[in-house]
Amino acid sequence: MPRGNAESKVLESISLDRERANSVAKIKVVVRKRPLNKKEISKKEEDIITIGSNSNALVVHEKKLKVDLTEYVEKHEFLFDAILNEAVSNDEVYSETVEPMVPLIFNRTKATCFAYGQTGSGKTYTMQPLPLKASQDILRLMYHTYRNHGFQLFVSFFEIYGGKVFDLLNDRKKLCMREDGKQQVCIVGLQEYKALDVQKIKELIERGNATRSTGTTGANEESSRSHGILQLAIKGSADGSENKPARLVGKLSFIDLAGSERGADTTDNDKKTRMEGAEINKSLLALKECIRALDNDQGHIPFRGSKLTEVLRDSFVGDSRTVMISCISPSSGSCEHTLNTLRYADRVKSLLKGNNSKKETVSSSSNLRKSTALPLASYFPAETFEDNITDVRSENRFGWSKQIQRDPSSKVDRVPSARTEGNSAVPYSDHFKGQRGDLNSMAEDDFDDYEETYEQPKMLQKTVVDPSTFDGNNSHSDDDLSALLKEEEDLVSSHRRQVEDTMEIVRKEMNLLVEADQPGNQLDDYISKLNTILSQKAAGILQLQTRLAQFQKRLNEYNVLVSSGN
Numbered sequence: 001m002p003r004g005n006a007e008s009k010v011l012e013s014i015s016l017d018r019e020r021a022n023s024v025a026k027i028k029v030v031v032r033k034r035p036l037n038k039k040e041i042s043k044k045e046e047d048i049i050t051i052g053s054n055s056n057a058l059v060v061h062e063k064k065l066k067v068d069l070t071e072y073v074e075k076h077e078f079l080f081d082a083i084l085n086e087a088v089s090n091d092e093v094y095s096e097t098v099e100p101m102v103p104l105i106f107n108r109t110k111a112t113c114f115a116y117g118q119t120g121s122g123k124t125y126t127m128q129p130l131p132l133k134a135s136q137d138i139l140r141l142m143y144h145t146y147r148n149h150g151f152q153l154f155v156s157f158f159e160i161y162g163g164k165v166f167d168l169l170n171d172r173k174k175l176c177m178r179e180d181g182k183q184q185v186c187i188v189g190l191q192e193y194k195a196l197d198v199q200k201i202k203e204l205i206e207r208g209n210a211t212r213s214t215g216t217t218g219a220n221e222e223s224s225r226s227h228g229i230l231q232l233a234i235k236g237s238a239d240g241s242e243n244k245p246a247r248l249v250g251k252l253s254f255i256d257l258a259g260s261e262r263g264a265d266t267t268d269n270d271k272k273t274r275m276e277g278a279e280i281n282k283s284l285l286a287l288k289e290c291i292r293a294l295d296n297d298q299g300h301i302p303f304r305g306s307k308l309t310e311v312l313r314d315s316f317v318g319d320s321r322t323v324m325i326s327c328i329s330p331s332s333g334s335c336e337h338t339l340n341t342l343r344y345a346d347r348v349k350s351l352l353k354g355n356n357s358k359k360e361t362v363s364s365s366s367n368l369r370k371s372t373a374l375p376l377a378s379y380f381p382a383e384t385f386e387d388n389i390t391d392v393r394s395e396n397r398f399g400w401s402k403q404i405q406r407d408p409s410s411k412v413d414r415v416p417s418a419r420t421e422g423n424s425a426v427p428y429s430d431h432f433k434g435q436r437g438d439l440n441s442m443a444e445d446d447f448d449d450y451e452e453t454y455e456q457p458k459m460l461q462k463t464v465v466d467p468s469t470f471d472g473n474n475s476h477s478d479d480d481l482s483a484l485l486k487e488e489e490d491l492v493s494s495h496r497r498q499v500e501d502t503m504e505i506v507r508k509e510m511n512l513l514v515e516a517d518q519p520g521n522q523l524d525d526y527i528s529k530l531n532t533i534l535s536q537k538a539a540g541i542l543q544l545q546t547r548l549a550q551f552q553k554r555l556n557e558y559n560v561l562v563s564s565g566n
């Protein structure tokens with residue numbers, strides 16, 4: 001083939017990659033349901049998750065008891081970018097999640113894939129094969145499409161355990177993090193291995209996996225008690241030469257988060273496990289706060305909320321892409337955790353809608369079309385690369401198109417996601433009668449209508465507060481974030497306690513009703529007991545309402561604080 005022809009093929013391929021880049025959502029949320037495991041089957045637990053025929057809607061069928069102790073099923077409906085059922089293979093998970101992001105990392109993008117879910121829901125099972133598959137694609141691009149660019153691939157693998165960072169490719173050496181003058185976070189001494197072939201990467205991944213901290217939880221015998229972070233970095237020198245120091249071009253991070261189970265699950269566990277749980281919850285909440293702040297286009301992203309978010313800082317600024325895989329167990333015994341996971345995912349997804357239509361509109365790809373120059377120098381214009389990140393960020397953070405379109409080549413259909421957790425109660429006897437039909441009979445247009453009429457909940461209302469309360473200083477807002485995260489934890493714990501108390505009260509109430517139906521019952525006694533019960537109920541509700549109001553106030557104040565920090 002004549003040289004000119006070969007070059008134009010390469011150009012075409014790069015330009016195609018870039019066009020594809022524009023159609024990759026900034027944040028994509030995918031749910032993966034695992035099959036029932038042996039333990040769940042032996043306990044006769046049911047599969048309570050049904051997935052709609054268009055693969056982006058699911059229903060959780062929550063079994064509940066009425067006050068008169070009759071059973072009924074409450075349905076919770078959710079929509080996401082894609083829902084992968086128990087028959088979906090790891091290869092298909094890769095195609096749906098990471099594969100579209102791979103070409104972007106040759107063009108300055110920081111892409112992140114993380115798995116979220118309760119312990120034993122399949123996070124590690126889902127995440128472990130992804131880096132190797134991505135490496136294969138990266139090396140193919142490096143050796144073919146970008147073969148004259150002098151790109152190099154580096155692998156690092158570390159974990160965050162108990163708020164500390166350990167190098168999984170260097171005997172779990174404890175590492176510390178530093179922030180440079182440009183607020184770039186680096187992990188001092190982290191080993192990065194240059195990888196030339198897939199075999200080398202496979203060895204590194206296996207070595208790191210074998211070193212990870214695991215423990216046993218009620219739900220998983222080999223549970224990850226740490227956040228494992230594997231990074232594939234593309235580096236290159238400005239003139240494509242291998243002799244000059246290589247600078248970061250783009251990065252793909254894989255994060256296998258520790259289980260998201262909350263306090264309720266840890267009652268049987270020892271103190272160490274409970275402490276681990278608290279630390280894990282803190283970082284998961286902080287991650288949510290960062291994504292929330294990113295979507296609100298706030299100048300100040302509260303990365304310091306946890307070690308995890310500090311480490312991820314450079315993955316979220318500039319031109320970034322994130323795919324979150326929410327892993328869920330199908331079993332009735334995990335219903336509460338599954339709902340928590342889906343609500344977390346739903347919250348992340350809904351942040352991208354509602355008031356941000358401006359941010360969601362299709363961005364022009366002209367900036368990419370213009371730029372067809374091939375030499376690596378074109379990736380490093382006049383300013384330094386880091387300066388460039390800031391520019392890209394301010395111009396382009398939400399200019400990216402979400403463009404979730406029907407992709408004929410994809411095995412999974414996708415439509416724009418709406419935040420819909422619609423609850424509907426049906427008698428328990430109807431549980432299996434129409435659960436699939438309900439979703440199957442829902443045309444895609446129905447979802448579109450729902451999307452149009454649904455009003456976005458405004459978690460972070462901007463209210464006016466006494467400015468003297470805050471000085472708009474970012475370090476203060478980091479302290480505030482920690483306090484806020486703690487309050488969120490406390491609120492949820494109080495809520496849980498209140499529900500337990502209420503159940504106890506309802507039991508007393510039922511007994512009282514039974515007594516009241518007996519012949520010759522004492523009316524005075526009934527009145528006095530009913531009064532006590534009602535007072536207890538009212539006190540519980542009032543207490544929780546007060547706590548909730550306090551938390552809402554703090555949340556609003558925090559929002560004002562970070563907004564004023566812009």
Ligand SMILES: Nc1ncnc2c1ncn2[C@@H]1O[C@H](COP(=O)(O)OP(=O)(O)OP(=O)(O)O)[C@@H](O)[C@H]1O
Pocket residue numbers: 033034035037086117118119120121122123124125126217220222223224225257258259260327
């Ligand atoms: N989609 C799946 N298909 C088949 N088996 C699965 C699937 N997902 C998970 N499993 C199995 O379920 C068990 C728990 O999965 P895994 O260890 O990935 O959970 P986890 O969410 O990472 O838990 P933890 O947070 O405790 O580390 C494993 O034995 C795994 O092989």
